[in-house]
Amino acid sequence: MKPLTGVRILDLTQVWAGSKCTFLLAGLGAEVIKVESPRRSDIVRGAPGVLDPERVPNGDPGKRRYNRASTFNTLNRGKLGINLDLQTPDGMQLFKRLVALSDIVAENFSATVMSRLGLDYDVLRSIKPEIIMLSMPGFGSYGPERDNISWADTIEAMAGFCQRTGYDDGRPMYSVQAYPDPFSGIYGAAAVLTALRHRRRTGRGQRIEISQHEALLTMNADALLEYQMNGRIMGPVGNTHPFMAPHGVYPCAAEEEWIAIAVRDDTEWASLCGVMGGPPWTRDPRFETVVGRLSVRAELDAHVAAWTRGYAAEALQRQLQRGGVAAGRVASTRDLASDSQLQARGTFEMVTHPDAGTHPYAAAVPFHFTHEPMPPASPAPLFGQHNAQVLRELLGLSDEEIERLAEQGVISDEPEWARSEAEARLLASAAATAHAGTN
Amino acid sequence: MNGTPLALDDLRVVDLTHYLAGPFSTKLLADQGAEVIKIERPGIGDGARRLGPFPNDRPDPERSGHFLYLNAGKLSVTLNLKTASGADLLRHMVEDADVLVDNFRPGTLERLGLGHEALSLINPRLITCSITNFGETGPYRDYVADELVLKALGGLVYSCGDPEREPIGIPFPIAQYIAGVYAYDAILAAEWMRETTGRGEHVDVSIMESILAPQEPMITQFVYSGTYWQRVGYRRKNLYPGTILPCKDGYVAVLVVTAAEWKNLCGMIGRPELPQDPRFSTPQARVANADTIDDMLLDFFRTRSARDVYAQAQRSGVPFALVATPPDLLGSEHLRVRDYYRTITDPTGGDWRVPGMAFKLSDSPARPRAVAPRLGQHNRMILGERLGLSSLELVALTAAGVV
Numbered sequence: 001m002k003p004l005t006g007v008r009i010l011d012l013t014q015v016w017a018g019s020k021c022t023f024l025l026a027g028l029g030a031e032v033i034k035v036e037s038p039r040r041s042d043i044v045r046g047a048p049g050v051l052d053p054e055r056v057p058n059g060d061p062g063k064r065r066y067n068r069a070s071t072f073n074t075l076n077r078g079k080l081g082i083n084l085d086l087q088t089p090d091g092m093q094l095f096k097r098l099v100a101l102s103d104i105v106a107e108n109f110s111a112t113v114m115s116r117l118g119l120d121y122d123v124l125r126s127i128k129p130e131i132i133m134l135s136m137p138g139f140g141s142y143g144p145e146r147d148n149i150s151w152a153d154t155i156e157a158m159a160g161f162c163q164r165t166g167y168d169d170g171r172p173m174y175s176v177q178a179y180p181d182p183f184s185g186i187y188g189a190a191a192v193l194t195a196l197r198h199r200r201r202t203g204r205g206q207r208i209e210i211s212q213h214e215a216l217l218t219m220n221a222d223a224l225l226e227y228q229m230n231g232r233i234m235g236p237v238g239n240t241h242p243f244m245a246p247h248g249v250y251p252c253a254a255e256e257e258w259i260a261i262a263v264r265d266d267t268e269w270a271s272l273c274g275v276m277g278g279p280p281w282t283r284d285p286r287f288e289t290v291v292g293r294l295s296v297r298a299e300l301d302a303h304v305a306a307w308t309r310g311y312a313a314e315a316l317q318r319q320l321q322r323g324g325v326a327a328g329r330v331a332s333t334r335d336l337a338s339d340s341q342l343q344a345r346g347t348f349e350m351v352t353h354p355d356a357g358t359h360p361y362a363a364a365v366p367f368h369f370t371h372e373p374m375p376p377a378s379p380a381p382l383f384g385q386h387n388a389q390v391l392r393e394l395l396g397l398s399d400e401e402i403e404r405l406a407e408q409g410v411i412s413d414e415p416e417w418a419r420s421e422a423e424a425r426l427l428a429s430a431a432a433t434a435h436a437g438t439n
Numbered sequence: 440m441n442g443t444p445l446a447l448d449d450l451r452v453v454d455l456t457h458y459l460a461g462p463f464s465t466k467l468l469a470d471q472g473a474e475v476i477k478i479e480r481p482g483i484g485d486g487a488r489r490l491g492p493f494p495n496d497r498p499d500p501e502r503s504g505h506f507l508y509l510n511a512g513k514l515s516v517t518l519n520l521k522t523a524s525g526a527d528l529l530r531h532m533v534e535d536a537d538v539l540v541d542n543f544r545p546g547t548l549e550r551l552g553l554g555h556e557a558l559s560l561i562n563p564r565l566i567t568c569s570i571t572n573f574g575e576t577g578p579y580r581d582y583v584a585d586e587l588v589l590k591a592l593g594g595l596v597y598s599c600g601d602p603e604r605e606p607i608g609i610p611f612p613i614a615q616y617i618a619g620v621y622a623y624d625a626i627l628a629a630e631w632m633r634e635t636t637g638r639g640e641h642v643d644v645s646i647m648e649s650i651l652a653p654q655e656p657m658i659t660q661f662v663y664s665g666t667y668w669q670r671v672g673y674r675r676k677n678l679y680p681g682t683i684l685p686c687k688d689g690y691v692a693v694l695v696v697t698a699a700e701w702k703n704l705c706g707m708i709g710r711p712e713l714p715q716d717p718r719f720s721t722p723q724a725r726v727a728n729a730d731t732i733d734d735m736l737l738d739f740f741r742t743r744s745a746r747d748v749y750a751q752a753q754r755s756g757v758p759f760a761l762v763a764t765p766p767d768l769l770g771s772e773h774l775r776v777r778d779y780y781r782t783i784t785d786p787t788g789g790d791w792r793v794p795g796m797a798f799k800l801s802d803s804p805a806r807p808r809a810v811a812p813r814l815g816q817h818n819r820m821i822l823g824e825r826l827g828l829s830s831l832e833l834v835a836l837t838a839a840g841v842v
Contacts, residue, residue, distance in 0.1 A: 003632035020652065028628050031606035055660040070663045071656040110678035121801075145773040149700075149758035153681070157692035157760035159766050162683060167601070172683050172690050173608050175599045176671055182652035183613070186620050191798035194471055198446040198803045206802035214779055215797040217768065218615040223791050225504030226492040227765035228791055234765075237610050239587060247587065249596065249605045258606055260591035262584070326583040328592035330606055333657045336594045344577035347648060348658075359662045361657040366648040368574070370555065370641040372632065375501050386828070390521040 001372055002029025004218045007196065010095075010102040011035060011288030013416050014042040016152070016178070017212060018108030018136055019075040020185025025192060026078030027364025027377050033098065034076060034381065036083040039417035046069040048417060057356050066383050066418050067355035073380040078364055079349065081381025081412055082390050087116055090411045095119075096127050103199075104132045104192060111137040111146050121207040130205040136188055140211030150212065155180035159216040160223055173236070183219075183255060184212040207234060245293040246272070246300055249330055250308040257313040258330035261304065261320065266290060268325055275323035276307050287435065349376035384413040445472025446495040446803045450630070453529070453540045454478065454513065457485040460570050460646060461542030462509040468538070468626070468805045469512040470796065475533065476821055477510060481840055484814040485510070494789055501786045501813055508793045509782050512808030514817035517842050520551050524841045531826050533558050535563055537639075538626055542570040545580050553640040553809040564631045570622050573721075574645035589614045593650035594657075598668035608671060618649040621799075623783030639642050679725040680704075680732050683762055689745035690762035691752075693736065703756040708739040752836065784809050818842055820841070 007030040011022045014309040019042070026032040036042050045066035046054040055070035062068055085091040101107060105124055107114060114120050114135065121133045135141060137152025139158075148154065148171045152172050156162055191208045199205055223234045241247040241262070249258050263269050266289060273282045281303050285294045293300055308316060313329035320327035333338060337360070342348065345368075348360035357378075391397040391405070405411045414422075442640040452472040454465040462477075462485070469475040481483050486825055487509060488500035519525040530553075533539055539558065541548055548554045548569070555567045572589060573579035579592070590596050595614070600607040616618075622644045629640040661667040675681030680693045695701045698714075707711040715720055718728045725732060735802060745761055751758035753775075762769060774780065780792040796805050822828045823842065836842040 001632065001635065003628040016535060016656070020655075024624065027468055053676045055664040055666065058661045059664055068659040068663075074656045074659040089781065139773065140686070140777055143773040143776045145753075145771075147494075148753050148760075149756070151694060152694060153692060153694050153756060154758055154760040155760050157683070160763045160765065161609065161611065162692055162762045163690070163764050164611055165599075165607070167604065167607065171673075173600070173673060174675075174681070174683065174692070175595075176668070176675070177595055177599055177609070177615075177653050179595070179613065179653045182655065186617060186624065186652060187797045190467065190620055190623050190627070191800070193631065194446045194553045194798075195803075196631065197627060198800070199445075201446075201449070202443065202802075203442070206800055206803050208801070210797065211777070214774070214777070214795070217779075218794045219613050220611060220768075221793050222492065222505060222510045222611065224769060224793065225508065225766050227769070227793060228503060229492050229494045230496055234513060234610075239605070239607055239610075241585075241587070241610075244585070249591065249607065252603065258591075258597075260587050260596065260608065262587050264583075264585060268583075296633070316842060321579075321582050326585055326588045328582070328584065328588040330591045330596045331594050333594060333654060333661045335597075336651070337658055337661055339592075341577045341579040341592075341647065342571055343652075345574050345648065347651070356663070359659070361662075362651055362658055366645070366651065367621055368643040369625075369629065369632075370643065371638070372636075372640065388559050396647075 002031040007031065007104070008102045009033065009104040009106055010098050012105070012107040014108065016071070016075065016181035017045055017184040018080040018106060018188065021134070021136070021188030021192070021365055022079065023075050023077060023108055024189045027374060031101075033386070034078040034079045034081050035095065036383070038079065038083040038384070038409060038412035039416040040086050041066055041083070041417070042072055042076075044075070045069045045383065045415065047415070049312045057359070061136070061341060062355065062384070063340050064355055064414070064418070066415055073353060073356055074361060076380035078377030079359060080385065080386040082387045082392060085410050088408070088410050090405060090408070092118070094410075099127045099131065100125055101394055102128070102131070103196070104134060105188050106134040106188070106192070108136040111139070111141050125205065128205075130199055132192065132205045132208065133201065134188055134192055134208045134210070136184055136210040136212060138212050140214065141209055149403055152178040152180045155212050155216055158213050160220045161216070162221065164236055166238070166239060170235050180212055184215050186209060189217045240297060243290065244359065245290065245297050247305050248301055248304070250301070250305045252308055252313040252316060254312065256332075258314050259308055259313045259320065260328050260330055262326040264326060265338065269293070271324040272320070275320055275325060278306075290312065307333055323381070325378060342344060351376060351379050353379035355382060384411060385416055387411045387413070443573065443803050445806060446800065448472030449488070450538065451536045452476065452540065453532055453545070455537045455539065455541035456570070458487050458490075458504070458615070459509065460615035460618045460678060460719065462487065463566070463623070464570065464622035464626070465513065465540055466509050466511070467619065467623040470805045475513040476817070477513040477515050478518050478520070478529065479515055479814055481815070481842055483518050484517070488814070502789065503792065506530045507783045507785055507811045507817070508792060510811040512810075513812055514821060515812035515815055516821045517815040518546065518817050519841050520553065522839070522841045524836060524839070526551055526553060528822065528841075529553060530561055530708070533562050536562065536565060538566045538568065540568045540570070540622065545575045549559050559639065564637065564639045566626060566633065566642070568622055568626050568629070568642045568644060568746070569648065570618055570644045572581035572645070572684050574839075579647070586612050586628055589646050590650065593640070593647045594654040595650055598670050600670050602670040603672070614646050614650045617652065617730055618644055618646040621649045636645050652731055674729055676726060678722040679729050680736065682733070684733065684736055684740055686729070686740040686745040688747050689764065690757050691745045691748045692760040693760050694758050694760070696758065704752070707751060707755040707757060708735060710735065747765065781807050782809060783811065785811070786813055814824070815842070
């Protein structure tokens with residue numbers, strides 16, 4: 001069984017942080033009904049002009065590009081997909097009827113959107129008293145910086161992480177890893193599970209607020225303490241470590257192949273020397289103790305790099321680990337997709353998506369239950385795939401009513417932006433044909 | 440005092456974790472009201488007691504910053520699990536526990552006769568959770584690692600840093616922290632399932648798999664199209680401006696995502712004609728003319744503080760951020776208004792401000808406790824009063840190195 005079987009989430013989340021949260025909860029068995037806008041859709045379906053062009057299988061957008069977008073198809077597996085125009089009275093009324101049938105409403109709009117829509121917690125609670133509402137704005141629902149425009153990079157800087165990211169010249173950088181988004185989502189799931197348990201015990205729902213900024217800041221405690229305790233500001237340090245040397249990322253034989261090595265104590269240093277075959281330079285007394293090695297880091301790193309350059313990263317990783325040295329190749333996305341540990345652990349699930357084809361995807365639930373392994377999550381929904389199913393089965397609408405809603409644009413099987421794109425394409429090709437006809 | 444119970448105040452957790460990942464998961468449980476009994480090695484304790492930072496750089500196992508932050512609100516009991524008596528006391532302790540968490544190397548508890556199956560015979564409802572670097576199975580199972588090696592293997596290093604130089608691992612322990620949050624998710628999911636099955640699950644949490652999260656969409660992109668993230672260094676390659684630049688004091692994180700934001704930025708620096716300039720009219724054009732853009736921005740930044748530039752930008756609809764330093768964070772008016780920080784008191788009376796809750800619950804707000812336990816502080820309470828050992832037995836066990 002899946003733990004959250006029987007729990008229903010009405011899901012207004014979009015892009016990454018919120019979608020990651022409900023992706024995980026869907027993997028754990030919750031019925032997640034993702035509600036998109038028939039006009040904008042979730043923008044990671046490839047809505048023009050906002051983010052990078054979304055990647056589609058084999059670079060081919062196909063007839064329905066919005067069903068082939070990599071980010072959407074990753075973060076929305078296991079969910080049902082509907083759309084409702086909440087700007088129309090019909091759309092709003094249907095949404096509220098779904099609230100009455102749900103346990104949780106989740107959203108990650110900016111702070112004031114839900115109240116502008118007329119869907120703040122008090123409204124939701126008046127529809128269903130024990131509702132749990134999860135909101136995850138970048139900087140929370142109140143406070144002077146509430147209305148900051150926030151992207152993952154913004155959160156990374158504001159939570160003090162950029163200031164610690166970089167080489168040892170002190171110049172800060174973005175990590176460009178976008179970790180604030182998924183990490184906030186993982187915290188979102190933690191909050192929902194906590195609130196569900198509270199409701200089980202007390203019968204009471206509640207409002208959950210996650211400031212993504214504050215969530216990330218829980219992982220920066222050491223810098224705050226170092227400053228309070230010793231007045232030091234921990235800045236960028238490259239790959240160096242205060243107590244370990246060698247500790248770094250070293251080049252391997254092939255271009256853009258690197259290996260990370262961390263020598264945690266003198267015993268591991270002896271092990272590393274053993275794996276390297278005990279070259280004469282290692283017998284330099286300055287390298288004998290950790291204090292000595294820390295004081296001549298650059299020289300030591302140059303020696304180690306000269307040695308690692310002779311090897312392939314993966315082979316070196318195995319050789320060093322056999323010798324008891326903490327080491328691992330610097331895995332690219334390509335490497336991860338074929339990594340032997342991830343393969344052995346069943347990290348990737350083969351999923352067939354009607355518009356995108358059959359591909360491996362990272363599992364929705366990255367941890368493993370011994371007795372009750374989680375089955376693979378279903379593919380991400382096509383745009384509007386479950387409109388009729390949800391409206392018919394949950395709200396009892398007739399086929400005629402559903403058809404009327406589609407005609408009025410309250411629901412749709414194609415985002416409005418894609419329709420205009422298709423029209424533009426059609427016009428262009430008509431113009432091209434007309435032009436060809438004159439030749 | 441709030442009348443509603445804390446969400447987890449009826450949960451009893453036996454906590455065998457040490458250092459960061461495991462203690463972070465049980466810290467989250469403790470913050471929501473769980474009783475967390477931390478088991479430490481007699482005389483030595485959790486290695487985080489030696490990690491620091493320490494006030495005035497004076498090492499003291501009761502004043503390590505990492506330890507205080509991660510263990511406030513827990514109870515500390517010392518027990519040598521390698522002795523028969525120690526293992527036996529642990530077996531007694533799990534009789535009425537809900538959860539047992541460890542982050543030893545894979546197989547450690549099984550070797551001590553304290554694995555999930557053995558403990559299930561004592562308490563079938565016991566949920567056990569093991570957090571390990573790479574998981575309890577697979578070819579990397581017995582690999583040794585630190586944060587950098589974990590991040591490297593988990594895909595957080597390859598595309599971070601300057602393309603002209605080696606990749607860098609970000610130097611804060613988010614790999615271990617995020618595994619701790621996933622472990623909290625896993626434990627509560629298992630607890631939810633136990634309501635139906637009546638049986639305690641075992642959950643296997645891998646740090647490497649936990650830090651795949653930022654790579655999840657990228658893996659699909661690679662599978663779909665063969666492309667994936669490469670290092671971009673100081674400047675974003677897909678949009679511009681996307682960089683970090685110095686001001687009169689400190690740094691500001693410069694970012695423009697939409698056309699409207701670019702227009703707003705041009706207005707802010709007094710160059711309202713720029714949006715019409717073809718050199719800057721598209722994100723790609725701005726990437727190609729990044730040097731010129733940097734010169735204009737630096738000209739504006741040179742005479743202003745990072746805080747002022749950031750505030751003015753956000754007021755103007757430009758998503759700049761402050762490259763916040765610890766004094767910025769501790770002095771933040773926003774976080775003060777939101778009552779974010781909590782204060783931890785160390786055993787010598789020092790007060791330290793640490794991050795508060797990642798999520799706010801309106802009906803069962805967390806009431807985090809302010810004091811971290813001294814090594815073995817609760818031996819008498821747990822082993823004596825609860826398990827019924829006499830004072831004499833406790834003395835004998837202490838002398839024998841069991842407690």
